[in-house]
Structure formats: structure tokens, C-alpha cells
Amino acid sequence: MVSMLVTLVCGVVVTARFNKVEAYSLLSWDLVDSGKHMDWDGSCSYMTEWYESVKVWNSYKPGVIRVDTIWIVQDVKIKDYREVSSTLAKTLSTGKIEFNTYNFDNMTTEQRQKTMMHEIGHGLGLGHVSDGVSIMRQGVISQTWLSADDKAGYDAAYKKY
């Protein structure tokens, strides 16, 4: 009886820990090239936040996200768009990342940075998560650091590049 209980409790703990490990999702695509680089060009209205966002991802895996030069092929192009809607930003599988200035103009620096870090996450192959404090969750959020789940997702995505 006691051993049965112990087994049951262990099972619950293992399941809970397993779920914790799986708190990220991967897309079927990414914008990273076969050399394990995501080379970007283009520009937008909030370049300070963009450079900060790149820096945070690169602080976890140095040198993956690089600014495009004439010697390398561009993987990602960033740009602004302006429309009255609730969309903050979008990432296309064709390598375009676009920011809606109608909403960005009314957001804080931290909210803009979270939104940009999130879109970079899609470029790196990460999908959405519905809970936790991840960069990869939806919404206007002030978060400028990667959660353990974001890092775990990036580790898993990196193996697929």
C-alpha cells in the first residue's frame, strides 16, 4: 500500500516536471540559415529597442543574430507598417518582421522590446505559449528578459537549424 502510494506520488512529480520541461512550442519553420545564423536588415522607428532585443537573444547564444552585410544573404527584413487594428507586430515565414506603429507609438520602451523579442523568437523557430512568463506569450507585456522556457525552446530549435 505504502509502495503504491510512493509510486503514485513519484509518477505525479515526474509528470509535473515533464510538463514543466515542455513549456515551449516550435514552429514548422524558422528564419535561421544553414550556417545557424539569422542575418537581418531593414529598419523601423524603434531601432534602440530592436538592437536591445537582438542583444538579449544573443546574450544566450552569442553570434546567431547578425546584421546583414553585402557579403552574406539576408534572412530577415524588418519594417514598420501602420494600420488601425489590435495587431502589434507580425512575422511572415518569408522572412519579414513588421511592427505596427499605430500601437507601438503608444507602448512603453519595455513593451516594445518584449514585442520585438517575441517576433525574433518566431524567427528563431519558437511558437506561442499560453501560460508562464515567457517572451513567447501574447499581449502587451513589460518583459525584457528570457524565461527558462524561452531558453529551453531556443535550445530545442537550435538543434533543428
Added chain:
Amino acid sequence: MKRVYRIGFVLFALIVSFSLVACGNQKLSGERIAEILGTQELPYDYVRAQYGIDVEDLRQVVGAADYVFVCLIKGYDSTIYNDSDFPNTQYVIEVIANIKGELRKNDDLILVKSGGISTKHEKFVLYEYDILPKISECYIVLAYGQPNGDILASGVNSNLLIINKDNYAIDVKYIEITEAFRNEVSSSRQRFKSRYDIHYNG
């Protein structure tokens, strides 16, 4: 003589391959696009988006929208790309009933919908979990007035299919949306009137 034949063959091969390339890049007609909006025979490429609201919460979607109305999708007008790979489909619609805001009825209006056929016409590009309206169907549309007077339906839950076309008032989606409107969660932001608004004055 042999040489002439050879040149002729090379020319023929060139013409054939050029015309094959041309066919491969051939754009679809408006009628064909209108048709495949219904048949869904092209693959979908889903775009990842972040929203300023919880798009699953209809009270927030209604609150954010300027216009909420029941309409018939009468036809396909065109697709615009605004210097982007992301398409916007322009539909011809007729408003049947206004729920929030007051758009002109008994008239053909243009509804802009985020998403549509790709620049090369080889796939549909659409926000993840979103739906492109089909011609001849009825929808509740939740749209934003634009500075240029357009009405834009953008993102998840910006058009909801009315199954009970003949009696929309008893359709489950209509009941859900009118309930959401009574409890709408409004966001403060700069709003614009549509040129189709009966109170529009330029």
C-alpha cells in the same frame, strides 16, 4: 543544313521553356480568386501575430472594434499589398444589420480583410487561427475605421460565420456577439470614422 536544324531546335526549346516559365508565374483572375476563396484549394501560410487585446475574449474584440455588423459577402474586388508580402483582400459587401456603429445599408461597400492570396498567387497568407470570408456567405464582421475612411477586419475573430443566414437574429454567433457588446471592454485609443458611416462628414 544540319546546323540550321540544330539552331531551329535550340530556338524551339528556348521558346517552349520561356512559355513554361511564363505559365508558371501566371496570375489568377479575379473570378478565379473569388472561387478559390471558397474551395480552399491553395495551401495556407500562417503568419504569427501579437495582439494588444485578448482576441479570444469577444468582449474585448467588440470593445476594440469601431464597427460590428452582419453582412453578406457579395464578391471579391482586389488584393492590395502595401509594400509588404502580407496581402489585404478587398471584398464587396452589403451590410444587413448594424450592432455597433452605423454603416450604410442597401449599398455595396468595400471591406478590407487582413490576409489573402500571396503576391505570387500560389498560397493564402493569413494570421494564425484566422478565417478568410467566403463569397456568398454571411458574417458578423468586427472592423476598425481607418484614417482614409476604409473599414478593416484584422486578426482572429474579426469575422464570424453566420450559419443561420435566413434568420441571423437567432444564430448562436449573433447572440454571442450582442451579449459581448452589452458587456464590451473598451480600449481608449484614437478612433476614425468610416466613409460608409451614416454620420461621416469627410
